[in-house]
Amino acid sequence: MENPLRARARADRxxxxxxxxxxxxxxxxAAGAGFDWLLVDMEHAPNDLGDIVHHLRAAAAGGNAEPVVRMPVNDAVMVKRLLDAGARSLMFPNVQNADEARAAVAATRYPPDGIRGFSTVSRATRFGRLKDYAPRACETIYVIVQVETSQAIDNAAEIAAVEGVDCVFVGPNDLAANMGHxxxxxAPEVQxxxxxxxxxxxxxGKRAGLLDYNVDSARKMFDAGFGLIAVGGDSGSIARAMDDLVARFRQGSQGNVNLG
Known part of the structure; x- marks a missing residue:
């Protein structure tokens, strides 16, 4: 089965x-809300390898959004374990150059095309029931590499040219920090x-990705040519909803009502 993110490569948003x-x-x-993809974060969130299987099951039960797992570090062993656990779309953080991009791709491929270790009874193979998983694994795997520094942006064309890289994703916040903002x-320089x-x-000819939680700005970035944009996140959504709820009740309180 072809990865849905690749199958929808011509979809512009x-x-x-x-x-x-x-x-x-x-x-x-979130999987049932209508999003096209979800980013399950291991880099800046307290998710461990065992947690990822529960997220993958939850995403499959909730809807059709494709779960993308962002690893905590670009490590071939972590890639192998995540793929064996059933993840098929991976985000590699902080890729600086084409060599690092090639290493990321190699970690997702079986020999002779890469270095991924082989297991016949992993969750990815449905515990050995998918007999044709190995020869078709590349069809199911989607590789996203993040560029998050000025150096990486300067190398973006070479990174994007690496065979097997499906999407290059700009990390705006780390890029801003790297640029002194x-x-x-x-900031205009960052933009x-x-x-x-x-x-x-x-x-x-590769798809570009971005994180932008401002609706108007995200729409402009889609219009500019970005193909994947994360337009929100769970922690921020929950925090804003709580803040708004408390504010509305406090503003509407009268007499001796005390919500504090």
Missing amino acids: LIGYWLTTASPMVTEI LGKAS RKILDALAAIRSK
Whole structure:
């Protein structure tokens, strides 16, 4: 079965949702909300390898959104274990150059095309029941590499040109910090660098991704040519909803009502 993110490569707007609460129930809820893909974070969230299987099950039960797992580090052993656990779309953080991109791809491929170890009874093979999993594994695996520094942006075209890289994803917040604009991803210099990355990625015929939680800004970035954009996240959504609920009750309280 072809990976749905690759199968929809001609779709120009695939909206995603970032999951950092480490709650499979939230993953299940998000999977049914209408998003095209979900990012299950292991880099900046307390998800361990064992948790990922629960997120994958929750996503499958909740809807059709494709779960993408962002690893905590670009490590071939972690890649092998995640793929064997049933993940099929992976995000590699902080890829700096084409060599690192090639290493990422190699970790997802069986020999002679890569270095992935082989297991006949993994969850990915449905415990040995999918007899043709190995020869068709590449069809199911989607590789996203993140560029998050000025150096990586300068190398974006070479990174995008690596065979097996499906999407190059710009990390705006780390890029801003790297450029001396900590917490200010909207700074003009940062935005120009993001558009530089977009042009380089698209010049190699690859899909470009981005994280942008501002609806108006995200729409502009889709119009500019980004194909995958994470337009929200669970922690922020929950926090804002709670804050709004408390604020509405406090503003509407009268007399001796005390909600504090």
